Amino acid sequence: MAKSALLKSSIAKKYWMALTGLFLCLFLAGHLAGNLQLLVPNNALNFNQYALFMTSNPAVKLLSYLTYISILFHAIDGIALTIQNKKARPIGYAKTNGSTSSFASRNMAVLGTIILVFIVTHMVNFWAKMHFDKNMPLMTKTIDVQGQKQNFYVGTQVGQFFPVEQVAKEGDKTDQTMMPKQFVIKNRTDLYYSQADVKTADLYKDLYKITIDFFKDAKYGLYFTIGYVLAMIALAFHLWHGFQSAFQSLGVNSSKLTPVIKFFGRAFALVVPLLFAIIPIILHFKK
Numbered sequence: 665m666a667k668s669a670l671l672k673s674s675i676a677k678k679y680w681m682a683l684t685g686l687f688l689c690l691f692l693a694g695h696l697a698g699n700l701q702l703l704v705p706n707n708a709l710n711f712n713q714y715a716l717f718m719t720s721n722p723a724v725k726l727l728s729y730l731t732y733i734s735i736l737f738h739a740i741d742g743i744a745l746t747i748q749n750k751k752a753r754p755i756g757y758a759k760t761n762g763s764t765s766s767f768a769s770r771n772m773a774v775l776g777t778i779i780l781v782f783i784v785t786h787m788v789n790f791w792a793k794m795h796f797d798k799n800m801p802l803m804t805k806t807i808d809v810q811g812q813k814q815n816f817y818v819g820t821q822v823g824q825f826f827p828v829e830q831v832a833k834e835g836d837k838t839d840q841t842m843m844p845k846q847f848v849i850k851n852r853t854d855l856y857y858s859q860a861d862v863k864t865a866d867l868y869k870d871l872y873k874i875t876i877d878f879f880k881d882a883k884y885g886l887y888f889t890i891g892y893v894l895a896m897i898a899l900a901f902h903l904w905h906g907f908q909s910a911f912q913s914l915g916v917n918s919s920k921l922t923p924v925i926k927f928f929g930r931a932f933a934l935v936v937p938l939l940f941a942i943i944p945i946i947l948h949f950k951k
Contacts, residue, residue: 678913679913679914680737680741681738681741681742681910681913682909682910682911682914683910683914684734684735684737684738685738685906685907685910686907686910686911687730687731687734688731688734688735688738689903689907689932691731691734692936693936696936696939696940698711698714698718699940699943700939700943701714702875702876702943702947703942703943703946703947708870708872708873709803709805709818709868711871711872712803712818712868712869712870712871712872713820713868715794715869715871715872716820716868716869719794719795735780735783738776739776739777739779739780742772742773742776766904767901768901768902768904768905768906769905769909771901772902772905772906775898775899775901775902776902778895779895779898779899779902782891782892782895789878790871790874790875790878793874794869794871794874798852800852800869800870800874801869801870801873801874802817802849802853802867802868802869802870803817803818803867803868803869803870803872803873804817804818804828804870805818805825807825814827814828815827815828815829816828817831817855817867818867818868819855819865819866819867819868820865820866820867820868821865821866824865826847826855826865826867829845830845830846830847831845831846831847831848831849831855832844832845832847832848832849832858833848833849834848834849834850834851844858844859845858846858846859847864849867852869853867853868853869854866855867875947876947879892879944879947879948880947880948880950885948886948888944888948889944889945889947889948892940892941892944893941893944893945896937896938896940896941897937897941899936899937899940900933900934900937900938901933903929903932903933903936903937904929904930904933907925907928907929907930907932907933908922908925908926908929908930911925911929
């Protein structure tokens with residue numbers, strides 16, 4: 665057996681590949697639960713609360729870093745091992761017996777590479793905007809005030825609403841002939857009284873709007889949706905083989921447990937990617 669490029673012991677490599685894979689399965693389940701909130705009508709506030717929690721809670725941040733490390737290790741080590749295996753056996757078999765191995769097991773490296781590319785682009789389009797984009801929109805809510813509809817920024821504390829027309833952004837040039845606005849936004853989400861320079865609230869970044877707009881984009885939305893679905897198909901094949909293979913690598917293999925693991929693994933490989941794929945389809949075609 666070829667040794668991993670990242671771990672000298674092939675046994676250690678096998679265990680770590682299995683453990684990181686199963687950890688990422690847990691991540692997928694949790695991420696899916698959060699994303700399904702996008703399908704609930706008029707659920708912008710709950711989704712943005714979820715996004716804020718996922719990006720600010722210390723424990724979740726720690727798990728996020730562990731997830732990033734797991735993804736990198738799982739992908740790079742898997743690709744390196746595939747390359748080493750090919751070098752060790754440069755001449756392929758004259759004939760592959762399809763009955764002895766599945767499409768997924770024969771193409772785990774290719775499927776994993778597709779998924780890695782998807783993760784990178786996904787993070788650029790959502791995670792990076794959430795964390796670094798200075799133009800990231802803030803959540804607003806339209807409220808009927810005495811028969812007139814007005815837009816308000818939404819604070820992270822219950823019942824906090826601030827009229828958009830009374831909020832300036834840091835660095836905005838103001839007309840000296842007009843009354844100064846009551847509030848000013850600093851550091852992208854911090855709301856201050858403009859005259860006293862005292863912080864009064866934190867505002868929500870509107871990841872809900874970013875996500876909806878991404879898949880409903882008039883020019884590229886359909887392509888984004890198709891690409892997302894294709895990535896989920898690759899994920900389904902990857903999980904189909906990888907889930908039960910991880911338990912085998914850890915030595916969990918018996919006449920009683922193996923059929924249960926195989927059934928649950930195949931169900932997981934079908935249901936989770938399917939639900940992920942349904943989200944952009946509904947968002948794109950929803951009127």
